[in-house]
Amino acid sequence: MTPSDRKPDLSAQIAQAIRDAIVEGRMIVDERLPSEAELADQFGVSRSTVREALKRLAAQSLIRTQRGAFGGAFVNRLSYQEAYGQHITTSTLLLSMNDVRFETACEARYAMERACAPLAAERRTPRHLSMMRTEIERQATASLSDEDFCASDVALHRALVDAAGNPVLSYQLAGAVEAMQPLMNMITFTARSREEIVALHKKLVDALDTRDAAAADTALHSLESYTLTLGRDVLAARARRSATA
Amino acid sequence: MTPSDRKPDLSAQIAQAIRDAIVEGRMIVDERLPSEAELADQFGVSRSTVREALKRLAAQSLIRTQRGAFGGAFVNRLSYQEAYGQHITTSTLLLSMNDVRFETACEARYAMERACAPLAAERRTPRHLSMMRTEIERQATASLSDEDFCASDVALHRALVDAAGNPVLSYQLAGAVEAMQPLMNMITFTARSREEIVALHKKLVDALDTRDAAAADTALHSLESYTLTLGRDVLAARARRSATA
DNA sequence: GCTTAATAAATGTCAGACAATTAAAAGTCT
DNA sequence: AGACTTTTAATTGTCTGACATTTATTAAGC
Numbered sequence: 021m022t023p024s025d026r027k028p029d030l031s032a033q034i035a036q037a038i039r040d041a042i043v044e045g046r047m048i049v050d051e052r053l054p055s056e057a058e059l060a061d062q063f064g065v066s067r068s069t070v071r072e073a074l075k076r077l078a079a080q081s082l083i084r085t086q087r088g089a090f091g092g093a094f095v096n097r098l099s100y101q102e103a104y105g106q107h108i109t110t111s112t113l114l115l116s117m118n119d120v121r122f123e124t125a126c127e128a129r130y131a132m133e134r135a136c137a138p139l140a141a142e143r144r145t146p147r148h149l150s151m152m153r154t155e156i157e158r159q160a161t162a163s164l165s166d167e168d169f170c171a172s173d174v175a176l177h178r179a180l181v182d183a184a185g186n187p188v189l190s191y192q193l194a195g196a197v198e199a200m201q202p203l204m205n206m207i208t209f210t211a212r213s214r215e216e217i218v219a220l221h222k223k224l225v226d227a228l229d230t231r232d233a234a235a236a237d238t239a240l241h242s243l244e245s246y247t248l249t250l251g252r253d254v255l256a257a258r259a260r261r262s263a264t265a
Numbered sequence: 266m267t268p269s270d271r272k273p274d275l276s277a278q279i280a281q282a283i284r285d286a287i288v289e290g291r292m293i294v295d296e297r298l299p300s301e302a303e304l305a306d307q308f309g310v311s312r313s314t315v316r317e318a319l320k321r322l323a324a325q326s327l328i329r330t331q332r333g334a335f336g337g338a339f340v341n342r343l344s345y346q347e348a349y350g351q352h353i354t355t356s357t358l359l360l361s362m363n364d365v366r367f368e369t370a371c372e373a374r375y376a377m378e379r380a381c382a383p384l385a386a387e388r389r390t391p392r393h394l395s396m397m398r399t400e401i402e403r404q405a406t407a408s409l410s411d412e413d414f415c416a417s418d419v420a421l422h423r424a425l426v427d428a429a430g431n432p433v434l435s436y437q438l439a440g441a442v443e444a445m446q447p448l449m450n451m452i453t454f455t456a457r458s459r460e461e462i463v464a465l466h467k468k469l470v471d472a473l474d475t476r477d478a479a480a481a482d483t484a485l486h487s488l489e490s491y492t493l494t495l496g497r498d499v500l501a502a503r504a505r506r507s508a509t510a
Numbered sequence: 511g512c513t514t515a516a517t518a519a520a521t522g523t524c525a526g527a528c529a530a531t532t533a534a535a536a537g538t539c540t
Numbered sequence: 541a542g543a544c545t546t547t548t549a550a551t552t553g554t555c556t557g558a559c560a561t562t563t564a565t566t567a568a569g570c
Contacts, residue, residue: 029522031320043354049362055551066524068313071552075276075317076324080354088532089550103359107352109288109325111437114348117294120433127384128433135380139372188365188373188441192356196437274553300520311555316521333563334519 031072034063038073042082042095053083053093081106100187104194111199122203122251129196130244133177134237136184136193141233144183151179152225159218162211169214170204176221183228204247207254216246276317279308283318287327287340298328298338326351345432349439356444367448367496374441375489378422379482381429381438386478393428397421397470404463407456414459415449421466428473449492452499461491 027033041047054062059070074093077083081102083093115125140148155176159169174197181193209217220243227235272278286292299307304315319338322328326347328338341347360370385393400421404414419442426438454462465488472480 031522032323035324039354043358045361057551068316068525069523071313072317072320072522075320078277079280079321079324080351082358085552086532087530087552089548090533091531091551093552097362098355098358100359100363103355106325106355109284110343110348110351113288113327113343114345114436115433116290117342118345124431124433128431128437131380131384131429131431131434132377132437135376139376184376186369186373186376188360188369189376191359192373192377192437192441196433276553302520313556314554317553330521331563332521332561334517335564336520336562338521 029072030063030065030069031076034059034065034070034073035076037063038077039080039082047095049095049097051095053095055092100191103191107191107195108198111195112202115199116202120203122255123248125200125203126244126248126251129200130240130247132193132196133180134240136181136186136189137228137236137240138233139184139186139189140180141228141231141236143185144228144231148179148183149225149229152176152221152228155179156218156221156225159214159221166207166209167205169209170201170207173204173217174198174201180224180228203251207250209250213246213250217243220246274317275308275310275314276321279304279310279315279318280321282308283322284325284327292340294340294342296340298340300337345436348436352436352440353443356440357447360444361447367500368493370445370448371489371493371496374445375485375492377438377441378425379485381426381431381434382473382481382485383478384429384431384434385425386473386476386481388430389428389473389476393424394470394474396424397466397473400424401463401466401470404459404466411452411454412450414454415446415452418449418462419443419446425469425473448496452495454495458491458495462488465491 028036038047038053047053053059053074056067056070056074059073060067063070074083074085077093078085081096081098084096085091085093114120155172158164158172159176164172177197178194181190181197184190220239224236224239224243227233227239273281283292283298292298298304298319301312301315301319304318305312308315319328319330322338323330326341326343329341330336330338359365400417403409403417404421409417422442423439426435426442429435465484469481469484469488472478472484
C-alpha cells in the first residue's frame with residue numbers, strides 16, 4: 021500500500037534470493053553458483069537480468085567472479101578489509117548526507133574510543149605505543165597542513181583502537197573514526213590548539229604505557245571536550261559569517 | 266603484479282567513477298544522473314554495461330531509480346534505516362565467515378554497550394525504561410523458546426543503545442548487537458541461566474532509572490562475564506561431543 | 511475548467527551474437 | 541614416460557537491437 025512496497029526489479033528479487041541463501045548458510049564460502057545461463061533457466065529470466073543480480077551481490081562483496089572454463093561466481097569470504105571499506109563508505113555518506121551535528125558524531129566517536137581504552141591499556145604492545153608516539157611527533161611539526169594533521173590524528177586513534185586487540189571492535193570503530201575525518205577537516209587548527217591536542221595525545225599514550233585505564237579514560241574525555249570546543253568555534257564563526265553576508 | 270590488481274570490469278570501473286563523484290560531493294543528494302543511454306555515450310560503452318554499473322550502486326543504496334518520463338537514477342540520501350540494514354548484513358557475514366570466536370564478539374559487543382551506558386543513564390526517557398521492562402517480563406516467561414529469548418535480549422539491548430540518544434552511536438552499535446544474535450542462538454538457555462540474566466537485566470534498568478552510570482557499567486560487566494561463561498560451556502560441550510563422535 | 515487520451519522519455523526485460531579468458535583434455539615430440 | 545604445445549569447451553564480458561512497461565507532461569475533447 022505504501023508507495024515503497026511495490027514489487028522490486030527482477031534482478032533485485034533474484035539478488036535477494038541468493039543473498040538469503042548465503043546469509044542463512046545454505047551456500048557456503050567458496051561454493052560455486054550455477055552459471056549465468058543456468059540461473060537464467062532456474063529463475064526463468066534472461067541472462068542480462070541474472071547478470072544485474074550478480075553485480076548487485078558483487079557490489080556487496082558477497083560473491084566474486086572468475087572468467088573462463090570452470091569459472092563462474094563463487095561465494096566470497098568477506099574479509100575484514102572489504103568489510104572495513106564498505107563500513108567506512110557507508111558511515112561517511114550517512115554523516116555527510118544527513119546533516120549530522122558535529123557534536124553528535126564527536127560524542128559517538130569518543131564514546132566508542134573510551135570503550136576500547138581499558139582493553140588497549142591491558143593489551144597494547146610496544147609497537148602500538150611507538151606508532152602512536154610517531155604520530156604525535158608528526159603532529160608537533162609546525163609545517164604540517166591541517167589536512168595532514170587530521171590524517172595523523174586518525175592514524176593515532178586507529179592505533180588506539182587496534183591496541184585493544186579485538187578485530188571485531190576495530191572493524192566496528194573504523195567507520196566511526198574515519199567517517200569523522202571530513203567533519204574534522206573543516207576545523208582550522210591553530211598552533212595553540214595543536215599544542216593542546218598533542219599534550220592530550222601524550223597523556224593518552226603515557227596512560228596506555230603505564231596500563232592506567234582510568235588515566236586513558238580521562239585523557240579521552242579531555243580530548244572530546246576540547247575537540248567539541250574547537251568544532252563549536254568553527255560553527256559559530258561560520259554562522260556569524262553567513263548572518264552578515 | 267599481484268593476481269588481484271588486474272583491471273576490473275568496465276561496469277566496476279564506471280560504478281567506481283560515479284561512486285567517487287557522490288562520495289566527494291561532486292553530485293549532491295537527489296541530483297539526477299544522466300540517462301542510461303547518455304551514460305553509455307559518455308563512457309563509450311553499451312547500455313548493458315552502464316546498467317550493471319548502476320545496479321552495483323543501487324546495491325549500496327547510493328542511487329535509486331525511477332521509471333517513466335523524467336525518471337532515471339538519482340543520488341539517494343542514505344537513510345539510517347538503509348545504513349543499519351547494510352551494516353547488519355555485513356557484520357553478520359563477517360562474523361559467520363571468519364570463525365570469529367564467541368569471546369571476541371562478546372567482548373566487542375559489551376565494550377560498545379558500556380560506551381553508551383553513561384549517556385543512556387543521563388538521557389533515558391520513561392519510554393526507554395518501560396520498553397526494557399516489557400522485554401524483561403517477556404524473558405521471565407517460562408514458555409519462551411530460546412530463539413525468542415534471544416530476540417527479546419537483542420530488543421532490550423537495542424533499547425539501551427537507543428536510550429543514549431545518539432543516532433550515530435545507535436547505527437554503529439546496531440551491527441555489533443544484531444550480528445551477535447546468530448552466535449547467541451546456539452546457546453541453550455536453561456531456566457536457571459534465564460533467571461540469572463533477567464536479574465542482571467533488572468539491575469541494569471534500575472541503574473538507568475536512578476541515573477546511576479556506575480551501576481549500569483557494573484551490571485553490563487556482570488552480564489558480559491555471565492554470557493561468556495554460558496558460551497564457553499556450550500563450546501566445551503560441543504567439543505566433547507565431536508571428540509567422542 | 512475538468513477529464514481523458516495521446517505522447518514521449520525513461521527504465522525493465524529479453525534474445526542473440528561475438529569476444530576474451532581459462533582450465534582441462536588431447537595431441538605431439540623427445 | 542614425460543614435458544611441451546595445441547585444441548577444445550565452458551564461462552564470463554560486452555555489444556546491438558528490440559520490445560514492454562511506467563509515468564509525467566501535453567494535447568484534445570467536452
